[in-house]
Amino acid sequence: MTKTKIRLNPKNGKTELKILIAHPMEHGRNRDLETQELIPAHFIKTLTVSQNGKTVLSAQMAGSISKNPYFAFWLKGIENGDLIRVNWVDNQGLSGSAEQRLAELS
Amino acid sequence: MTYSRRKFLRHATTSGCYVIAACAGLMTPGQVFAEWAEDYFSPGKLEQTLDRLFAGADIADSAAISLNLPLIAEDGAVVPIKVSSTLNDVESIAILVEKNPVPLAAIFTLSENADHFVSAQLKMAETCDVIAVIKAGDQLYSARQQVKVTIGGCGG
Numbered sequence: 001m002t003k004t005k006i007r008l009n010p011k012n013g014k015t016e017l018k019i020l021i022a023h024p025m026e027h028g029r030n031r032d033l034e035t036q037e038l039i040p041a042h043f044i045k046t047l048t049v050s051q052n053g054k055t056v057l058s059a060q061m062a063g064s065i066s067k068n069p070y071f072a073f074w075l076k077g078i079e080n081g082d083l084i085r086v087n088w089v090d091n092q093g094l095s096g097s098a099e100q101r102l103a104e105l106s
Numbered sequence: 107m108t109y110s111r112r113k114f115l116r117h118a119t120t121s122g123c124y125v126i127a128a129c130a131g132l133m134t135p136g137q138v139f140a141e142w143a144e145d146y147f148s149p150g151k152l153e154q155t156l157d158r159l160f161a162g163a164d165i166a167d168s169a170a171i172s173l174n175l176p177l178i179a180e181d182g183a184v185v186p187i188k189v190s191s192t193l194n195d196v197e198s199i200a201i202l203v204e205k206n207p208v209p210l211a212a213i214f215t216l217s218e219n220a221d222h223f224v225s226a227q228l229k230m231a232e233t234c235d236v237i238a239v240i241k242a243g244d245q246l247y248s249a250r251q252q253v254k255v256t257i258g259g260c261g262g
Contacts, residue, residue: 014221027229029207045142049220057220061212062147064203066184066227074221 004098006086008078015078017049019071019086021096027063044069047088051078078102146210152202155209156239159200160246165239168193168247175236175251182230182255191222195243199224205234230255 009016021044028041047059056075078084085099145158156165174188189199200213201224211228228236230253237250 025229027208051219055217057214057216059212059214060142060146062208062210064206064208064211064229066229070225070227072188072223072225074223075219076221077219 004086004088004096006084006098006100008084008100008102010078010102013076015075015084015102017073017075017084017086019047019049019069019073019098021069021088023068023088023090025063025065025067025069029063042090042092044088044090047071047086049073049075050085050087051075052083053085146213147208149207150209152204152209152237155202159210159213160239160241163246165246165248168240168249171238171240171247171249173236173238173249173251175253177252178254178256179230180256182232185228185230185236185253185255186225187228187236188225189223189238189240191240191242191247193222193240193242193247196222196240197243198241200239200241201226201228202237202239203228203230203234204237206231 003022005020007018009018023044024042025044026039026042028038030039031037032039041063043063043065044061047061049056049058057073059071061069075084080103082102083099084102085097087095087097089095146155148158170193171189171191174190176185179185187201189201191199196216198213198215199222201211202209203211206229212226214224216222222240230236233252233254235250235252237248239246239248
């Protein structure tokens, strides 16, 4: 199964958000080395970051993003106690999420 | 009925995710690139993808975009990239790999609470340019840099 990890790191009034998702990110053109059959496409399509339920940023992607994708962003205006939530949905309908409150850190 | 706590939790989280994902989709109808579009991520040449993304609008080279990419990537499967910009009113950042079968790697839509910065990891099929296109205040700006992909460590 897939796993989603996030980390918040407040620095100089901004908050760094790092995201690591365990996901194969298959683009559908790779072949299984033993059976020579195409490995079906399996990649994350959308990623959404929200602050207290309000979308801060969203991303659309496909198979050109590396396996087990890593992203980092800098968020502004995040205060102690704010809930940061990361959601993703892939092309096979699977989804994952992770959330963290800024207060948990300080 | 034996419905263990563990099982309940698992089901609760999975269905919860779908609900939240659906809500997230509903909350961003006004955003330009809020929906995943087959068109953007279909195979083709870089120029075709740019046309589909930006409807043929002019893209100006800009020194206000900084790309942080390796000059030589030993492994084309994981090429780290950082894009940042000092432009005002940045709405979206698109990252494209010139010679990948599907050139568009990802497009990020940023709200005012997100800094103009994106860090990610790309797959690159071969040595080529990586392009970042930023939409800021109805204008398009871009920056590009070549990345040499060495396969099997034989140099490029």
